[in-house]
Every structure is written in structure tokens, then in C-alpha cells.
Amino acid sequence: AQKVTQAQTEISVVEKEDVTLDCVYETRDTTYYLFWYKQPPSGELVFLIRRNSFDEQNEISGRYSWNFQKSTSSFNFTITASQVVDSAVYFCALYGGATNKLIFGTGTLLAVQP
Amino acid sequence: SAVISQKPSRDICQRGTSLTIQCQVDSQVTMMFWYRQQPGQSLTLIATANQGSEATYESGFVIDKFPISRPNLTFSTLTVSNMSPEDSSIYLCSAQLGTRDTQYFGPGTRLTVL
Numbered sequence A: 001a002q003k004v005t006q007a008q009t010e011i012s013v014v015e016k017e018d019v020t021l022d023c024v025y026e027t028r029d030t031t032y033y034l035f036w037y038k039q040p041p042s043g044e045l046v047f048l049i050r051r052n053s054f055d056e057q058n059e060i061s062g063r064y065s066w067n068f069q070k071s072t073s074s075f076n077f078t079i080t081a082s083q084v085v086d087s088a089v090y091f092c093a094l095y096g097g098a099t100n101k102l103i104f105g106t107g108t109l110l111a112v113q114p
Numbered sequence B: 001s002a003v004i005s006q007k008p009s010r011d012i013c014q015r016g017t018s019l020t021i022q023c024q025v026d027s028q029v030t031m032m033f034w035y036r037q038q039p040g041q042s043l044t045l046i047a048t049a050n051q052g053s054e055a056t057y058e059s060g061f062v063i064d065k066f067p068i069s070r071p072n073l074t075f076s077t078l079t080v081s082n083m084s085p086e087d088s089s090i091y092l093c094s095a096q097l098g099t100r101d102t103q104y105f106g107p108g109t110r111l112t113v114l
Helices: none
Strands: A003-005 A010-014 A019-021 A024-026 A032-039 A046-052 A059-061 A064-069 A074-079 A088-096 A101-104 A108-113 B004-007 B010-013 B019-025 B031-037 B044-049 B068-072 B075-080 B089-096 B103-105 B109-113
Touching: A003 A088, A003 A101, A010 A019, A019 A108, A024 A074, A032 A074, A046 A059, A046 A064, A046 A074, A046 B103, A074 A088, B004 B089, B019 B031, B019 B089, B031 B075, B031 B103, B044 B068, B044 B075, B075 B089
Parallel strands: A010 A108, B010 B109
Antiparallel strands: A003 A024, A019 A074, A032 A046, A032 A088, A059 A064, A064 A074, A088 A101, A088 A108, B004 B019, B019 B075, B031 B044, B031 B089, B068 B075, B089 B103, B089 B109
């Protein structure tokens, strides 16, 4: 079975703090894809990043970075120097070839206080 | 990537009525999907909208309640029929250029049923 676990339901930080959002996944597929999406209060789902199972290189994009570790089945997301505009629900998702479906975690609500 | 628009963006409806949500993609895509997001919850896949044939529904969702059309490669509709307050949710459509490509999401339709 495929599953995505985001154990952190809510996180509150003060602006400029660094914050890491955890994501742990389960799959039997050898080829799969991992994603992070951001959902601000307006409701739209914004694609942030996609990672293939055979590419474990960490990625950095501005203040965002992602740490993919197959050994621990984790795909964690770090925001450096957080800003109020980062306040949103963040979803981790898994796409496996066997099911051809995108499985979402339960999401982490990040509140960045000024 | 794909740019997706949805109409209406929000609506307030009376119990027992039906609402049709439209989803338009700016390019031809292989796959289109419809999701439901109940308040404070993650996304749940309703169905895959198949071009030229009947949609493929997930467990717990039926065609009589959620009829879906997909007349071409850029457009789909979802109807929420005989609505009840439990149908109050955000409904999102998504599009995927190819089978293993990233899913991009529309801005969502926020539905409230009184």
C-alpha cells in the first residue's frame, strides 16, 4: 500500500526562523515520484517541487530546500528565514507507477508570525 | 506546466440542488482529475476524467452523485448532484500532461451547501 505521513499537524514560528516540514512515505514501487505543494488561505494548490525515486540529490531553490533520503523514506522540506507569506498548508504527495494516483499526506499548517 | 482555471470560484447553494463546476486547461493534456477537500482535510480523489468515455470513480464516489464530462483534451466538468451540507468542500481539478508527469491544480471551487 502507498501512504504519506506528515506527522506535524501545525507548526508556528516567528518570522526569520528556519522551519522543517517532515514527510515520510511508504511504497513498494521501485520507481515513484515525490511532490510538495503549498496551499495558501486562498485555496489554490501550488506545485513546489517534484523528485524522482532514482535521484537523491538535495535541491535548493531560494529559501526553500528539500532533503530526500530513500534509506529513511523521507522527503523533508526546509524553509530558511521564514516570512509571513510562507503561511500556508503544505502537502507532501507520492505518485507511484503501480496505482497511477497521487496520494497526499494530511498536510502541515505553517503559521509564520511577524 | 499547465495553467488551469475553474468556474465558479465559490458558490452557496441550497440543499437538494445541483452545481456544475467547469475546468479549463490552457493546453491539451492526457489526464484530468477531480478532487474533494473537506474542511480542514487533505485532498481525496473523486475520479479520473477520461476523454471521450466514462470517468473512472474512486471507492465511495458514484456517477449519479458526481457526474463528470470530458468532451475534449482541455475541458472537463464535475456536477455535484442533489447536494447536502456534507458536500460543502473545496473541489479542485488537476491536469497531467503525461502519465507520470506533475499534476497541476486549478484554483478550486469553494462550495457551501445550506
